[in-house]
Every structure is written in C-alpha cells, then in structure tokens.
Amino acid sequence: LDEPVTSAAAPVARLIEEFHKLPGVGPKSAQRLTYHLLRAPADEARALAQAILEVKEKTVLCSVCQNIADSDPCAICSNPGRDHGAICVVEEPLDILALERAGAYKGLYHVLHGVISPMDGVGPEDLKVQELLSRLRSGDVHEVIMATNPNLEGEATAMYIARLISPLDVKVTRLARGLPVGADLEYADNVTLARALEGRQEV
Amino acid sequence: LPAPRVYKTTAIVLRHRKLGEADKILTLFTANYGKLDAVAKGVRRPTSKLAGHVEPLTYSTFLLALGRELDIVTQAETLEPLTPLREDLERLGRGLYAAELVDRLTPDRQESYPLFRLLLETLRRLATRDDLDLALRYFEVQLLDELGYRPQLDRCVSCEAALEPTTNFWSAAAGGVLCPACAADDPLARELSLSALKVLRLLQRGSFADAARVRMERMLSQELERHLREYTRYVLERDLRSAAFLDTLRRQKALRT
Numbered sequence: 001l002d003e004p005v006t007s008a009a010a011p012v013a014r015l016i017e018e019f020h021k022l023p024g025v026g027p028k029s030a031q032r033l034t035y036h037l038l039r040a041p042a043d044e045a046r047a048l049a050q051a052i053l054e055v056k057e058k059t060v061l062c063s064v065c066q067n068i069a070d071s072d073p074c075a076i077c078s079n080p081g082r083d084h085g086a087i088c089v090v091e092e093p094l095d096i097l098a099l100e101r102a103g104a105y106k107g108l109y110h111v112l113h114g115v116i117s118p119m120d121g122v123g124p125e126d127l128k129v130q131e132l133l134s135r136l137r138s139g140d141v142h143e144v145i146m147a148t149n150p151n152l153e154g155e156a157t158a159m160y161i162a163r164l165i166s167p168l169d170v171k172v173t174r175l176a177r178g179l180p181v182g183a184d185l186e187y188a189d190n191v192t193l194a195r196a197l198e199g200r201q202e203v
Numbered sequence: 204l205p206a207p208r209v210y211k212t213t214a215i216v217l218r219h220r221k222l223g224e225a226d227k228i229l230t231l232f233t234a235n236y237g238k239l240d241a242v243a244k245g246v247r248r249p250t251s252k253l254a255g256h257v258e259p260l261t262y263s264t265f266l267l268a269l270g271r272e273l274d275i276v277t278q279a280e281t282l283e284p285l286t287p288l289r290e291d292l293e294r295l296g297r298g299l300y301a302a303e304l305v306d307r308l309t310p311d312r313q314e315s316y317p318l319f320r321l322l323l324e325t326l327r328r329l330a331t332r333d334d335l336d337l338a339l340r341y342f343e344v345q346l347l348d349e350l351g352y353r354p355q356l357d358r359c360v361s362c363e364a365a366l367e368p369t370t371n372f373w374s375a376a377a378g379g380v381l382c383p384a385c386a387a388d389d390p391l392a393r394e395l396s397l398s399a400l401k402v403l404r405l406l407q408r409g410s411f412a413d414a415a416r417v418r419m420e421r422m423l424s425q426e427l428e429r430h431l432r433e434y435t436r437y438v439l440e441r442d443l444r445s446a447a448f449l450d451t452l453r454r455q456k457a458l459r460t
Contacts, residue, residue: 024223118296118299118300118444118445118448119218119445121444123447123448156292159291163292182250183250187252190255190281
C-alpha cells in the first residue's frame with residue numbers, strides 16, 4: 001500500500017519553514033509565498049535571495065548613533081548641515097524614519113535598540129545607553145530629546161536616561177504628549193487629557 | 204436564550220506584550236474572574252481609543268467579548284490612572300515587582316477578590332506613600348498568605364518548639380523560621396534577627412495601618428527584603444525579573460551619592 005504524500009518536496013518544505021520563522025507569517029502565508037516563488041521567473045527569486053544577503057552583508061551599525069546604515073558614520077551623522085548639538089534618542093531604527101518623514105527635526109539621533117522592560121528582563125545594560133553617555137561626554141551636545149514611546153516602558157527608559165545624564169549638565173527634553181491629530185476628545189484617557197492641558201498653546 | 208457574548212469587569216493591567224502589527228495581549232487581574240489574557244486591538248496606533256486606558260499598572264473597567272482563543276477588549280475606561288507610579292522610577296520598579304509576583308504566582312481564571320484588593324491597595328500605596336519598601340514587604344507577606352505559602356513564624360518549622368527571643372534562622376526550603384539548634388542541619392538557613400522576626404509577624408498578622416507604624420532603618424529593611432526575596436524565589440523556582448531592575452536602580456543611586 002502506498003503512503004499518502006503529506007509533505008511537500010524537501011526544498012519546498014525547507015523554504016516554507018524559513019518563511020514561517022518571519023514575524024507575522026503564519027503557516028498558510030509561508031506556503032503561499034513559497035509556491036509564488038516556485039512559479040515566478042528565476043530572476044525574481046535570485047533578486048530576492050541577493051537582497052536578503054546584502055541586507056546582512058552591506059549594512060553596518062553607525063558607530064556614532066547606532067543606527068543601521070550603509071556607511072560608518074552614517075549619512076545623518078556625517079552631514080555637516082545638521083545640528084550636531086542636539087541628539088534625539090529613539091527606541092528603534094524605524095523611529096528615525098518616522099521622525100525624518102515628519103521633516104521637522106534637523107539634529108542627530110541615537111538608537112537604543114530596545115527599551116527598558118523590567119518584567120521582560122530587559123535592563124539598561126541591554127541597550128545602547130553607555131554609547132549615548134560617551135557621546136555626551138566627548139562632544140558639545142546642548143540638548144538630548146527623549147523620543148521613546150509614550151507608554152510605560154518608554155517613560156521608564158526616558159526617566160532612567162534623564163537620571164543618568166543629570167550630572168552632565170545637558171538639557172534633557174521629552175516629546176510632548178497630548179491629543180493625536182484626528183482624535184476624539186471624548187475617548188481620550190485622563191493622563192493624555194491632563195498632559196494636553198498642561199501643554200496647551202496660545203492660538 | 205443564548206449566553207451573553209460580552210462581560211464587564213474591573214481589572215488591573217499586569218503586563219502587555221505586542222501582537223501582530225498594532226495589537227497587544229494584555230494580562231489582566233480582574234476583580235471577578237482572576238487573572239486572564241485578553242487582546243486589545245489597534246492599541247499601538249496613535250489614534251487608538253483604548254491605548255491610554257490599558258497601560259500596565261492602570262486600574263480600569265473593561266468590557267470583554269468572548270473570543271475564539273483569547274477574549275477581546277471592546278471598551279476600557281480608566282478608573283484610577285495611578286499616575287505617580289509612572290513618574291518615578293522607584294515607585295514604578297516596585298509596582299512592576301508587585302505585578303510580576305501576582306502574574307507569576309496565580310493560575311489563570313481563578314477568581315480571588317482578596318488578592319485583587321491587596322494588589323490595588325498596594326499600587327495605591329506605592330503611588331502615594333513614602334515608605335515604599337514597607338508597602339512592598341507587606342504585600343509580599345500578605346500575598347504568600349493568600350496563596351497558601353504562609354511562612355511559619357511562631358514555632359520552629361522543624362522541632363515545633365516555640366521560638367526564643369533571640370537570633371533565629373530563616374529557611375525558605377523549610378517554609379519559615381528554624382530555631383538555632385535545628386538550623387545547624389540546614390546549610391541554606393540564614394540568620395534572622397529578632398527585630399526582623401517581629402516585623403515579619405506584624406506584616407503577617409496586622410493591618411497595613413499597624414505595619415506602617417514601624418520605622419525601619421536601612422539594615423533591617425534590607426534584611427527583610429533579602430529574606431522575602433529568597434522565599435518568593437523558592438516558591439517560584441526562579442528569579443523575579445523586575446528584582447534585577449530594582450537592583451540596578453539601587454546601584455545607580457549608590458554611585459551618585
């Protein structure tokens with residue numbers, strides 16, 4: 001009696017497994033992606049493979065701001081047109097993209113690569129905090145802007161770093177918290193509303 | 204009549220973790236159903252109506268809908284934001300320690316109103332009072348009691364003789380205090396000062412108002428913290444992660460002074 005075929009051919013199964021490891025990709029999506037590539041022209045598959053290799057081989061961590069970049073120092077840190085006296089501290093590289101899209105900030109950045117999360121066992125020693133301190137000690141930075149997320153972990157990280165910086169005589173600021181564009185007052189929580197009132201501006 | 208698809212409860216948010224693009228899984232300690240996980244959809248988007256009401260260590264009222272695996276938060280409104288907890292690292296670290304203890308020590312969906320009250324009152328104390336360590340020690344002792352891990356403080360756990368008013372010994376493995384004679388057989392037993400024993404008894408039996416009258420100097424406070432941490436570590440069979448954060452804060456403080 002023949003055994004029923006329950007799994008795909010070995011190379012196919014292997015690719016499905018690799019896709020399945022990616023965040024947000026379930027078993028069905030992994031299968032769809034794999035069979036899409038099987039049917040796609042060989043060039044397309046090769047281009048994807050090449051892009052995956054290059055993202056690991058051709059990127060470096062900027063030794064100044066710790067952002068993921070294609071040169072060290074990165075394009076932002078080596079740009080003389082930017083304000084080298086201001087450092088905006090963010091959790092993740094993607095946050096820099098968001099801030100750059102807004103186009104309102106012309107200083108430098110510092111990526112922590114995470115956030116203090118005591119209950120998950122992530123402490124300051126797991127973040128790029130020492131790198132930030134050595135930047136502050138060596139350069140003439142006049143302002144550090146804490147742009148961590150306005151949630152419990154982001155606030156804890158901002159407070160912790162502010163406390164570390166306090167002996168260094170550098171101004172530490174925090175992004176304002178208040179009502180987001182397009183929001184509805186009636187649904188705002190107490191903390192946000194209180195902060196929005198504190199930070200009100202003359203019109 | 205079909206069973207209702209939604210239910211309402213007040214709850215304290217113990218922790219959260221990311222789910223997918225914009226969602227979070229919340230671990231709630233509810234007043235009516237004990238500890239449970241629920242999905243809060245879209246709370247990582249800036250315009251989320253829920254986000255500010257479901258941050259860890261907030262006390263909110265929840266409307267939950269039965270889901271296939273996890274229930275879903277359909278509405279939430281803050282009852283007490285406990286804001287000072289979030290604005291001071293010493294308060295925050297201790298609040299998270301209390302939340303983690305409850306999270307680690309309680310089974311899912313086992314209703315316990317006394318435990319809910321204890322956690323809420325502890326978070327209120329940690330948000331408002333100055334004797335943070337005393338509030339946390341009171342919480343630990345009462346929590347152990349509530350969960351059935353009450354340490355024995357009157358008689359020697361081993362020979363059951365009444366304890367003499369002298370330096371005795373603390374043994375997490377034995378489940379309480381050992382008299383000096385029995386402690387000789389337990390290499391892990393640690394010295395327990397008479398004042399620490401007295402405070403422990405007060406924390407176990409008294410109301411918080413009684414306990415709050417104790418003025419603990421630093422040595423005594425540290426001794427109690429050490430003993431209770433060892434005890435909870437023994438019960439949990441692992442370290443509490445937020446304890447490491449409290450240690451980091453303490454080291455930093457020592458460096459600055």
